[in-house]
Amino acid sequence: MKIAALIVAAGRGLRAGGGTPKQWRPLAGARVIDHAVSAFRAAGIDDIHLVLHPDDTYEISGVTITHGAATRDGSVRNGLEAMATDPPDLVLIHDAARPLVSSALIARVVAALEEVEAAAPAVAVTDALWRGENGQVSGTESRDNLWRAQTPQGFRFDAILAAHRAATGPAADDVAVARAAGLAVRIVDGEEDNLKITTPGDFARAEKLMERQMDVRLGNGYDVHRFGEGDHVVLCGVRVPHGRGLQGHSDADVGMHAVTDAIYGALAEGDIGRHFPPSDPQWKGAASEIFLAHACTLAAERGYAISNIDVTLVCERPKIGPHAADMTTEMARIMQLDPTRVSVKATTSERLGFTGREEGIAAIATATLIK
Numbered sequence: 002m003k004i005a006a007l008i009v010a011a012g013r014g015l016r017a018g019g020g021t022p023k024q025w026r027p028l029a030g031a032r033v034i035d036h037a038v039s040a041f042r043a044a045g046i047d048d049i050h051l052v053l054h055p056d057d058t059y060e061i062s063g064v065t066i067t068h069g070a071a072t073r074d075g076s077v078r079n080g081l082e083a084m085a086t087d088p089p090d091l092v093l094i095h096d097a098a099r100p101l102v103s104s105a106l107i108a109r110v111v112a113a114l115e116e117v118e119a120a121a122p123a124v125a126v127t128d129a130l131w132r133g134e135n136g137q138v139s140g141t142e143s144r145d146n147l148w149r150a151q152t153p154q155g156f157r158f159d160a161i162l163a164a165h166r167a168a169t170g171p172a173a174d175d176v177a178v179a180r181a182a183g184l185a186v187r188i189v190d191g192e193e194d195n196l197k198i199t200t201p202g203d204f205a206r207a208e209k210l211m212e213r214q215m216d217v218r219l220g221n222g223y224d225v226h227r228f229g230e231g232d233h234v235v236l237c238g239v240r241v242p243h244g245r246g247l248q249g250h251s252d253a254d255v256g257m258h259a260v261t262d263a264i265y266g267a268l269a270e271g272d273i274g275r276h277f278p279p280s281d282p283q284w285k286g287a288a289s290e291i292f293l294a295h296a297c298t299l300a301a302e303r304g305y306a307i308s309n310i311d312v313t314l315v316c317e318r319p320k321i322g323p324h325a326a327d328m329t330t331e332m333a334r335i336m337q338l339d340p341t342r343v344s345v346k347a348t349t350s351e352r353l354g355f356t357g358r359e360e361g362i363a364a365i366a367t368a369t370l371i372k
Contacts, residue, residue, distance in 0.1 A: 004111060005048040005089035006041040006153065010034050010097035011069025011076040013054070023198050024097040025059055029211040030371045031306035033198060036100030036211075038064065039372065041093070043304025044104040048089060051097075052080040060337050063301055074172045078165045085162060092161060093153035094175050098198045101210055102153065109189045110155040118157045119184045121176050122191035123148035150174060151191040160184055216372040218305065220267030222259040227361035234362070236314060236321070237328035237345050238290060238335065243319045247362060250279040254289035255364045256312050256345070260332065261289070263310070263368035264296040268303060290335050297336050305370040307336060311344040312366040315356050321347030 010024045024034040031039075034051075038061060041049055051061065052069045067083040069076030077094060084092065091114050095102065106122055113120035126147040132140040154175045156164075161175065164182035172178045176186050194210050196203060231246015237256040247253035262272045270276070273292050277284045300307060310332065314321050321328075325345050333340040350356045356363055 002091065003048065003089040004046055004091045004093065005050060005084060005158075006046050006093045006095060007050045007052065007077065007080045007084065008034070008037055008041075008095050008097050009052050009069070009073060009076055009080070010057075011052050011054045012073065012098075022054070022057070025057070026204070028100060028198075028204060029208055029215065030308040030369075032059075033100045034061070034097045035306050037095060037097050037102065039301065039304040039306055040100070040102045040104070041095070041107065042302055043372065044107040046093070046107070047302065050080055050084055052076045062337050063298065072171055074165065074168060074175075074178060077175060077178075078168075081158075081162045081165055084158070088158050088162075090158060091155060092158045093155045094161075095153035096197060099152055099195055100198070101194050101196060101207060101214070103192060103195070106151075106190075106192050106195060107153060110153055113187050113189050114155050114157065117185065117187045118160045119155065119176070119179045119186040120189050121154035121186055122151040122195070123188050124151065124191040124193060125149075148188060149191070150176065151195050151197075154186075156184075216305075218267035218370040218372075220263040220265065220368045220370070222262030222264075222266060222272075222366040222368070223364070224255045224258040224262065225355075225361055225363045226253040226255045226258075227355075228359065234319065235289070236324070236362070237312065238331035239324050239327045241319050241321075241324050250285055251277075251287045251292070252289055255362050256314050256328070256366070257289040257293050257332070259364035259366035260310055260312050260368065261292045261296045263312075263366040264293075264300055264307070264370070267368050267370045268296075268300060268305070270296075270299065293332075293335050300370055304372045306372070307338060307342070308369040308371045309342045309344070310336065310338070310366065310368050312346075312364060314345070314347040315350055315363040315365070316347065316361075317349050317352065317357060317359050321345075 050065045055068045067080045126144045130142040131138045164178050226247040226249045228245040229248040234243050234247050235254045328345040329343050333343045
């Protein structure tokens with residue numbers, strides 16, 4: 002059975018403050034939307050579609066992007082229509098502003114869809130409900146049979162697409178669209194932690210919840226390449242003129258190799274050699290960008306965001322300082338990170354050892370991954 006996620010992120014989120022739409026604001030080492038995307042990947046759902054505002058040009062890897070409309074239901078309709086060319090069996094429609102959705106909640110919605118056409122999570126209302134006028138309590142309401150709706154709201158794809166095509170007016174959510182089309186919607190247990198970021202204070206609440214739930218991984222990488230014939234070296238993706246080149250099965254980018262191994266190490270996935278064996282001739286002379294991009298993709302598929310990277314190049318020459326900014330920019334581009342999350346620096350070994358004798362270059366790197 003093919004399952005897809007449709008994450009709606011076309012709104013402006015003005016009540017959350019901050020100037021930037023809330024889905025793109027930082028939260029616990031990544032953007033709000035990154036956490037939402039990672040949650041579905043962690044739940045085993047790799048077919049992820051985003052509906053974004055036409056003005057938003059932020060990058061997210063491994064997803065399909067559709068532009069939204071003026072209303073939420075219009076944006077969902079756009080996303081569903083884009084998916085219709087290669088439709089899934091089930092679709093889970095989720096608000097990007099809910100970054101703490103759990104794998105268990107997603108699994109409950111999917112399990113319900115094995116029996117019904119529509120299912121959505123909700124939390125029963127337990128607080129007393131008041132009516133208010135002019136700042137005073139004017140009455141009470143019964144809380145019996147009242148629920149607080151959440152997402153992801155799950156549907157058989159054909160059924161919810163038909164419901165949206167038949168809709169004639171604005172709707173609060175996709176359950177309202179489904180019910181207007183005559184679909185019965187099963188309630189599954191939601192979670193208090195599955196909050197929707199709406200106001201500035203919700204960021205602090207989400208941070209505290211993530212501190213309790215967060216999975217932080219650290220990995221380190223170390224690599225060495227010797228000098229040989231050549232007129233340049235490639236370090237952290239940048240070609241640096243030098244009287245000799247570095248030898249290796251690939252392009253011998255010692256800095257990028259160390260960072261790649263650090264990410265693999267954080268994931269307990271061995272090293273570059275496990276994924277790209279040097280005995281395989283197809284990798285001879287390969288650009289190290291291939292290895293680093295694979296490690297980043299693997300981290301994303303496991304539901305991890307890369308919080309930061311730190312790499313130190315150890316050599317007497319060439320001098321790294323004049324090229325460090327370009328190296329940072331290139332590494333950030335490959336990993337799709339903000340450059341402020343990438344540190345490239347250098348040191349010498351005070352003329353000691355093989356690096357001091359200028360026989361080669363070493364690199365050591367640390368990667369921090371967060372789920």
